Amino acid sequence: SAVISQKPSRDICQRGTSLTIQCQVDSQVTMMFWYRQQPGQSLTLIATANQGSEATYESGFVIDKFPISRPNLTFSTLTVSNMSPEDSSIYLCSVGQGAGGELFFGEGSRLTVL
Amino acid sequence: GENVEQHPSTLSVQEGDSAVIKCTYSDSASNYFPWYKQELGKRPQLIIDIRSNVGEKKDQRIAVTLNKTAKHFSLHITETQPEDSAVYFCALQKASGNQFYFGTGTSLTVIP
Numbered sequence: 001s002a003v004i005s006q007k008p009s010r011d012i013c014q015r016g017t018s019l020t021i022q023c024q025v026d027s028q029v030t031m032m033f034w035y036r037q038q039p040g041q042s043l044t045l046i047a048t049a050n051q052g053s054e055a056t057y058e059s060g061f062v063i064d065k066f067p068i069s070r071p072n073l074t075f076s077t078l079t080v081s082n083m084s085p086e087d088s089s090i091y092l093c094s095v096g097q098g099a100g101g102e103l104f105f106g107e108g109s110r111l112t113v114l
Numbered sequence: 115g116e117n118v119e120q121h122p123s124t125l126s127v128q129e130g131d132s133a134v135i136k137c138t139y140s141d142s143a144s145n146y147f148p149w150y151k152q153e154l155g156k157r158p159q160l161i162i163d164i165r166s167n168v169g170e171k172k173d174q175r176i177a178v179t180l181n182k183t184a185k186h187f188s189l190h191i192t193e194t195q196p197e198d199s200a201v202y203f204c205a206l207q208k209a210s211g212n213q214f215y216f217g218t219g220t221s222l223t224v225i226p
Binding site for chain 1: 115145146148156157158159160163165203205207209211212213214215216217218219
């Protein structure tokens with residue numbers, strides 16, 4: 001298993017500002033993913049955080065809005081840029097163990113944009 | 115991403131009855147299918163999974179079946195208990211890239 005620490009756990013932000021969420025894992029992992037979970041909804045994959053290279057974004061998500069860093073195999077950040085109320089959501093960091101391996105989640109970062 | 119359809123969206127059962135949730139998918143190359151349980155305010159937790167080389171897997175009161183030909187898989191919970199009340203998500207892992215895609219979720223309520 002993997003222990004994933006995410007921060008902040010929650011924040012209230014003003015429209016137009018940006019916020020960076022940090023994800024720290026207690027062991028080296030090959031796969032890190034960022035998900036968004038809007039209230040009462042499912043988990044939507046934002047992007048795959050690739051170590052040492054640009055993240056791979058899913059359809060509907062772009063780097064300018066959600067820049068991602070992954071400087072090493074245990075750490076990643078997701079920035080939500082130029083926030084609007086529609087960005088109010090829970091953002092979840094997750095790590096995978098390879099093909100057919102369990103996906104573990106951090107506790108999530110609940111963002112409220114006013 | 116990959117399309118994963120999940121039904122029903124809500125399910126209420128009497129304590130002790132069984133609950134069945136079904137998911138269908140389109141990517142025939144997917145070969146790993148986990149189920150997650152998410153309690154209110156908490157992160158999703160894996161409860162059971164199945165790989166494409168088997169058709170059924172059971173763990174106490176929980177079982178999962180997979181029909182790769184028809185591209186659907188189901189979660190079965192027997193002898194339901196109030197603590198089974200939660201939102202359940204099916205998921206699949208894409209064969210290329212290993213990303214996970216989730217179904218729309220089923221809110222299960224077990225009535226005491």
